Amino acid sequence: MKSIKKQRMLTGDRPTGNLHLGHYAGSLKSRIKMQEEYDCFIMVADVQALTDNFTNPEKVKKNVFEVVVDNLSAGLDPEKITYFIQSEISSIAELTVFFSNLVTVSDLQRNPTVKNEIQEKGHVFKDGVVNLGFLAYPVSQSADIAFCKAEIVPVGKDQKPMIEQARRIYKKFNNLYDEVFPLPKGVFTEVSKLNGLDGRKMSKSLDNAIFLSDSLEVIKNKIMSSKTDTDNTIKYDTENKPEISNLIMYYQIVTGEPIEKIENKFSNNTSYKIFKEDLIKKINLFLEPMRKRKEYYIKNPDIVWSLLKIGNERANKEGQKTMIEVKKAMKIYYK
Numbered sequence: 614m615k616s617i618k619k620q621r622m623l624t625g626d627r628p629t630g631n632l633h634l635g636h637y638a639g640s641l642k643s644r645i646k647m648q649e650e651y652d653c654f655i656m657v658a659d660v661q662a663l664t665d666n667f668t669n670p671e672k673v674k675k676n677v678f679e680v681v682v683d684n685l686s687a688g689l690d691p692e693k694i695t696y697f698i699q700s701e702i703s704s705i706a707e708l709t710v711f712f713s714n715l716v717t718v719s720d721l722q723r724n725p726t727v728k729n730e731i732q733e734k735g736h737v738f739k740d741g742v743v744n745l746g747f748l749a750y751p752v753s754q755s756a757d758i759a760f761c762k763a764e765i766v767p768v769g770k771d772q773k774p775m776i777e778q779a780r781r782i783y784k785k786f787n788n789l790y791d792e793v794f795p796l797p798k799g800v801f802t803e804v805s806k807l808n809g810l811d812g813r814k815m816s817k818s819l820d821n822a823i824f825l826s827d828s829l830e831v832i833k834n835k836i837m838s839s840k841t842d843t844d845n846t847i848k849y850d851t852e853n854k855p856e857i858s859n860l861i862m863y864y865q866i867v868t869g870e871p872i873e874k875i876e877n878k879f880s881n882n883t884s885y886k887i888f889k890e891d892l893i894k895k896i897n898l899f900l901e902p903m904r905k906r907k908e909y910y911i912k913n914p915d916i917v918w919s920l921l922k923i924g925n926e927r928a929n930k931e932g933q934k935t936m937i938e939v940k941k942a943m944k945i946y947y948k
């Protein structure tokens with residue numbers, strides 16, 4: 614039987630903290646589906662995280678482990694996914710250098726994602742003064758995708774300019790030297806949609822998140838003390854009832870039920886308490902298998918590190934193959 618070669622998918626996570634419900638809705642959920650269809654590469658982007666955490670490498674290292682465990686716990690099967698660490702893959706660093714020639718400084722300064730992030734990270738980049746590493750992270754991200762010739766790249770909508778930048782680099786390389794890189798397709802997910810418990814975007818740093826590792830006790834406290842309005846109807850109306858709409862959104866994520874069905878279920882409801890109690894139950898049911906898996910990996914860290922070792926080896930092999938083609942195309946192959 615002839616097997617059809619799966620397309621390669623690559624995506625990355627910056628190791629900057631525990632994953633929460635927003636990550637699940639924004640990326641993990643679609644990854645769970647994609648692992649069946651594609652040859653999946655998931656990279657822990659520690660080099661990228663260092664561009665704005667270079668004074669705190671210990672934090673980055675600790676979170677490398679965390680982020681892999683969170684992905685595994687969410688149900689991303691290590692048999693189907695190659696997990697690896699960016700800094701372990703030398704071809705990514707090499708490609709970054711070659712790609713740097715194909716991008717202008719003003720391209721990078723104009724990149725909307727970079728511009729936004731520099732603003733958001735005002736505490737790191739005071740008065741918008743930014744280090745070269747951060748400014749150039751779109752170049753290094755282009756290398757992340759290219760080293761293994763990934764064709765499908767799922768990312769948050771905010772990362773769209775990154776994929777466009779990467780495609781421009783590959784086109785330029787292919788035209789200038791030789792056809793080496795496929796032009797990858799971005800698959801964009803709505804990351805910014807899910808709000809935290811205070812109505813702002815769900816984020817670890819804003820202390821408003823439901824983490825995938827939260828215990829029942831913690832979920833109870835968070836949901837019971839979350840803000841609601843006074844009219845006691847379970848209606849999805851982001852304009853007039855933003856707080857309850859947000860909680861309905863959580864309900865939808867953890868149960869997969871359509872919003873209308875949730876509204877109907879609680880149409881005779883006379884108190885938010887009943888809804889909240891049911892929501893707590895549903896969140897807990899959803900998180901339970903994840904917490905169990907997480908517990909297992911936390912108790913067996915060697916399993917995680919050995920998975921990464923295997924993944925690093927596989928990724929490096931792919932990268933070495935690509936680098937030979939790259940160097941031949943660039944006429945700097947000296948073997």
Ligand code: TRP
Pocket residue numbers: 623624625626627656658661754757758766767768769772
């Ligand atoms: N910049 C991405 C983010 O913040 C993470 C990332 C790094 C990535 N390298 C990548 C995503 C390569 C896709 C492909 O979400």
